[in-house]
Amino acid sequence: MSARTNILNKLRTSLAGTKPRPDEFDESLVTGPWRYPPEERVARLRELMEAVHTEVHQTRQNDWPVLVAELLAKREITNLLYAPATPHGGQLASAWKDGTRKPELRVYDRPIEEWKVGLFNDVQASLTGTTGGIAATGSLVLWPDRNEPRLMSLVPPVHIALLKASGIHDNWYDMMTAQNWSAGLPTNVLLVSGPSKTADIEQVLAYGAHGPKELIVLILEDV
Amino acid sequence: MNQRIPVTELASDFKGRAREALADSQLRSNFRTAMDSLMRKRADAFSDEDEREGLRELGNHIRARSLSNLPDLLEQLETRLTANGIKVHWAETVEEANEIVHGLIEAHDGRQVVKGKSMVSEEMEMNDYLADRDIECLESDMGEYIVQLDNEKPSHIIMPAIHKNARQVSALFNEKLGEHVSEDVDELIQTGRRILRRKFLEADVGVSGVNFAIAETGTLLLVENEGNGRMSTTSPPVHIAVTGIEKVVSNLRDVVPLVSLLTRSALGQPITTYVNLISGPRKPDELDGPEEVHLVLLDNGRTGAFADAQMRQTLNCIRCGACMNHCPVYTRVGGHTYGEVYPGPIGKIVTPHMVGLDKVPDHPSASSLCGACGEVCPVKIPIPELLQRLRQENVQAPGHEPVSVKGAGSKYSRKELLMWRAWVMLNTRPAFYKLFLWGATRFRALAPKKAGPWTENHSAPVPAARSLHDLARDHLKNSSIRRERL
Numbered sequence: 001m002s003a004r005t006n007i008l009n010k011l012r013t014s015l016a017g018t019k020p021r022p023d024e025f026d027e028s029l030v031t032g033p034w035r036y037p038p039e040e041r042v043a044r045l046r047e048l049m050e051a052v053h054t055e056v057h058q059t060r061q062n063d064w065p066v067l068v069a070e071l072l073a074k075r076e077i078t079n080l081l082y083a084p085a086t087p088h089g090g091q092l093a094s095a096w097k098d099g100t101r102k103p104e105l106r107v108y109d110r111p112i113e114e115w116k117v118g119l120f121n122d123v124q125a126s127l128t129g130t131t132g133g134i135a136a137t138g139s140l141v142l143w144p145d146r147n148e149p150r151l152m153s154l155v156p157p158v159h160i161a162l163l164k165a166s167g168i169h170d171n172w173y174d175m176m177t178a179q180n181w182s183a184g185l186p187t188n189v190l191l192v193s194g195p196s197k198t199a200d201i202e203q204v205l206a207y208g209a210h211g212p213k214e215l216i217v218l219i220l221e222d223v
Numbered sequence: 224m225n226q227r228i229p230v231t232e233l234a235s236d237f238k239g240r241a242r243e244a245l246a247d248s249q250l251r252s253n254f255r256t257a258m259d260s261l262m263r264k265r266a267d268a269f270s271d272e273d274e275r276e277g278l279r280e281l282g283n284h285i286r287a288r289s290l291s292n293l294p295d296l297l298e299q300l301e302t303r304l305t306a307n308g309i310k311v312h313w314a315e316t317v318e319e320a321n322e323i324v325h326g327l328i329e330a331h332d333g334r335q336v337v338k339g340k341s342m343v344s345e346e347m348e349m350n351d352y353l354a355d356r357d358i359e360c361l362e363s364d365m366g367e368y369i370v371q372l373d374n375e376k377p378s379h380i381i382m383p384a385i386h387k388n389a390r391q392v393s394a395l396f397n398e399k400l401g402e403h404v405s406e407d408v409d410e411l412i413q414t415g416r417r418i419l420r421r422k423f424l425e426a427d428v429g430v431s432g433v434n435f436a437i438a439e440t441g442t443l444l445l446v447e448n449e450g451n452g453r454m455s456t457t458s459p460p461v462h463i464a465v466t467g468i469e470k471v472v473s474n475l476r477d478v479v480p481l482v483s484l485l486t487r488s489a490l491g492q493p494i495t496t497y498v499n500l501i502s503g504p505r506k507p508d509e510l511d512g513p514e515e516v517h518l519v520l521l522d523n524g525r526t527g528a529f530a531d532a533q534m535r536q537t538l539n540c541i542r543c544g545a546c547m548n549h550c551p552v553y554t555r556v557g558g559h560t561y562g563e564v565y566p567g568p569i570g571k572i573v574t575p576h577m578v579g580l581d582k583v584p585d586h587p588s589a590s591s592l593c594g595a596c597g598e599v600c601p602v603k604i605p606i607p608e609l610l611q612r613l614r615q616e617n618v619q620a621p622g623h624e625p626v627s628v629k630g631a632g633s634k635y636s637r638k639e640l641l642m643w644r645a646w647v648m649l650n651t652r653p654a655f656y657k658l659f660l661w662g663a664t665r666f667r668a669l670a671p672k673k674a675g676p677w678t679e680n681h682s683a684p685v686p687a688a689r690s691l692h693d694l695a696r697d698h699l700k701n702s703s704i705r706r707e708r709l
């Protein structure tokens with residue numbers, strides 16, 4: 001008999017004569033303590049993210065590309081991976097055409113196999129959108145796709161993420177029910193709550209373990 | 224990859240290793256410092272007691288509900304995962320699981336494997352199995368990488384290298400990697416990052432564990448801080464996840480409280496840096512992610528624990544490590560003393576089902592039954608109660624039916640049983656008891672000078688000249704209360 005049959009048979013024998021327990025999920029336990037007045041959501045998210053070394057800026061829909069240029073210049077970054085097919089990618093590209101010297105824009109437009117070494121060794125920063133944020137835990141939610149693939153927010157040492165203030169939910173439970181996640185999820189969904197870190201040596205917190213060393217979040221307050 | 228050659232010869236039994244660990248002041252201070260800090264962080268993360276207790280109740284409910292429906296949930300999970308393009312494999316033993324993993328790697332001519340943290344792969348001793356077949360399996364979690372480099376095993380399920388301090392890690396990097404000596408933790412981590420980045424780039428296969436498998440959506444959820452889990456599950460062309468059959472939950476919403484309980488109990492963090500939900504391999508229009516995703520579901524004694532309604536509760540465990548952080552025994556003897564994959568209180572209650580109680584007969588007794596583990600467990604496993612049960616199983620007489628714990632009865636001793644029988648008789652029959660007291664007080668000088676292990680560290684007990692009963696009688700005779708009553 002197969003391992004599968006054996007395992008399932010053993011489990012079924014052990015449960016003989018019993019009934020599955022009813023579902024008594026009390027949602028107030030995961031929502032009640034994690035509710036915020038709308039005007040406090042940004043502050044809550046910001047506080048938690050900053051506590052784990054995230055750089056957070058509150059800016060506006062029309063101003064963020066200039067801010068991105070400044071942040072990159074300050075770090076002497078010479079290239080940026082972005083997604084031209086997204087609305088924010090389009091906006092960035094047109095802002096880049098103002099004649100001043102800017103980091104070179106790079107695009108993730110082919111399968112990873114064709115440029116893995118380049119992504120790992122040459123790309124210095126990336127810019128992606130987010131599908132929202134979570135105030136309770138100070139998290140960004142990312143649904144990587146063809147335009148902004150999974151490694152885009154992981155491999156470059158600096159990751160800049162755009163977050164619309166209106167997209168911040170009180171807690172994870174609210175977000176997944178509002179967006180009906182249980183109906184089906186994409187290949188990969190990520191909650192990102194800071195730059196990569198570790199405390200594996202002596203419990204001393206060190207940032208930049210395997211993922212981005214820096215996470216910069218730009219909160220767009222007017223959208 | 225090098226074979227695992229233990230650098231220091233460890234004593235062969237729990238007691239011997241405990242003695243060695245207790246005499247190692249560096250080890251003791253490494254653990255004490257780390258456990259104190261982890262306890263403090265957890266307490267801070269659960270500052271509201273009502274909130275904490277409500278959530279623990281919910282955590283227990285979700286796990287118990289999942290287990291009460293486990294076979295159906297596993298089938299549902301398999302159906303959903305398969306529909307999503309993830310291939311599911313079943314293994315009853317660690318050998319079977321290793322064969323499956325090896326077969327998958329061979330099918331892709333894989334030579335380099337990079338692994339995210341996974342306790343189930345430790346159960347399988349996957350690194351050694353693959354090394355014997357000329358496949359390099361490199362740990363990518365910083366702590367796991369450090370212990371692998373030193374041919375050791377993890378000493379904690381969340382903090383694998385917690386027994387080492389920065390100086391020891393620096394010496395290790397110097398010796399094995401030729402890095403210059405530096406006790407700066409940032410610098411040490413950057414060394415690890417540099418080396419492992421190249422491996423993430425080159426690896427043919429990525430292996431990971433799973434924190435929760437969600438039946439409703441066919442999703443594998445992983446939590447981590449470093450990003451090595453995301454790397455291992457995204458960068459190589461093949462991803463193999465290995466997990467125990469108990470890790471499944473019904474609904475996506477079930478993971479909301481479980482993730483919160485896990486990260487707060489383990490590290491005192493409101494959430495880990497990454498929560499990674501994987502629901503399929505790369506789709507035709509996507510540009511990265513593995514082309515193939517596999518899930519290996521491992522039994523390895525879990526169905527045995529499941530068969531016993533009381534021991535089934537061990538399968539509630541979400542592997543947060545809080546029980547070991549709060550354990551006075553673990554903090555003093557450290558993880559390696561236990562000699563098994565899972566140390567500390569959780570190790571004591573799950574290991575017997577995996578390897579047999581006869582292989583770890585001292586584990587259930589290595590506890591003061593102070594109750595701290597049960598009090599902090601986020602899914603409310605009554606660990607002290609289960610330890611007492613295992614103590615009973617340990618001394619089960621030969622031929623006792625049914626055998627509910629593998630390897631029970633290895634500490635059975637006829638002499639001990641007879642002594643307890645005598646003790647019961649003495650304490651349930653007043654005439655015998657009086658006679659015993661009379662003898663014990665009169666012939667106290669004849670009390671034995673040696674009383675087993677007790678007298679190794681304590682002076683031998685000598686009965687008093689007069690028994691408590693005797694003294695009480697005298698006292699009552701003279702006391703005013705008695706006179707009033709009369």
Ligand code: SF4
Nearest residue numbers: 540541543544546600
């Ligand atoms: S037994 Fe409880 S406290 Fe211990 S690791 Fe498992 S879930 Fe955590």
